[in-house]
Amino acid sequence: xxxxxxxxxxxxxxxxxxxxxxxxxxxxxxxxxxxxxxxxxxxxxxxxxxxxxxxxxxxxxxxxxxxxxxxxxxxxxxxxxxxxxxxxxxxxxxxxxxxxxxxxxxxxxxxxxxxxxxxxxxxxxxxxxxxxxxxxxxxxxxx
Numbered sequence: 001x002x003x004x005x006x007x008x009x010x011x012x013x014x015x016x017x018x019x020x021x022x023x024x025x026x027x028x029x030x031x032x033x034x035x036x037x038x039x040x041x042x043x044x045x046x047x048x049x050x051x052x053x054x055x056x057x058x059x060x061x062x063x064x065x066x067x068x069x070x071x072x073x074x075x076x077x078x079x080x081x082x083x084x085x086x087x088x089x090x091x092x093x094x095x096x097x098x099x100x101x102x103x104x105x106x107x108x109x110x111x112x113x114x115x116x117x118x119x120x121x122x123x124x125x126x127x128x129x130x131x132x133x134x135x136x137x138x139x140x141x142x143x
Contacts, residue, residue: 001118002080006088008032008116008123011074019062020070026055034117034126042132068142069100076109090114098142106140 009120015028033050040046065073077093092112099105115127137143 001082001085001088001123004118005080005088006078009075009078009090009142011105013073017074019058020073022062022066024028024055024059024062024096029055029058031122032125033096038127040129041126042135068137069098069103071079071099071105072097086118086138088116088118090116098140100143103141106142108136108140108142110136 007020008014012032015025015032018025030050032122033054035050036047037050038045038047048057049060072095073097075092076095079091081091083089090113092114094110094112096110097105098108110131110133113129114125115129116123
């Protein structure tokens with residue numbers, strides 16, 4: 001499972017970078033996420049579906065990332081906590097780089113915990129847990 005999850009997040013990173021450049025592929029989004037998923041952060045817990053609403057949320061999210069000066073998003077490390085033979089938590093360390101005319105290059109490291117399910121056609125995200133992104137961006141002067 002570990003090799004499969006590592007390949008998945010290498011693909012996820014490439015997807016994120018293309019989406020950040022404005023090239024969001026709806027079919028690729030569908031292949032990354034389970035039919036339904038959960039997201040937890042300090043703002044609360046939400047459930048969603050892998051449908052047109054997810055695509056639209058991703059379009060808006062990546063547009064917002066561009067607007068605040070996000071230039072790069074790279075995986076820095078991956079640690080797995082197996083649950084059983086088909087499920088694990090993938091603890092992913094990310095490094096984001098921001099720059100704008102009014103903001104010198106700013107690098108922020110953070111971690112997101114992805115709930116993963118191994119399927120015959122490969123792994124899928126069925127949930128994630130993240131910290132307070134807004135607070136971190138404010139603390140670094142990005143927002």
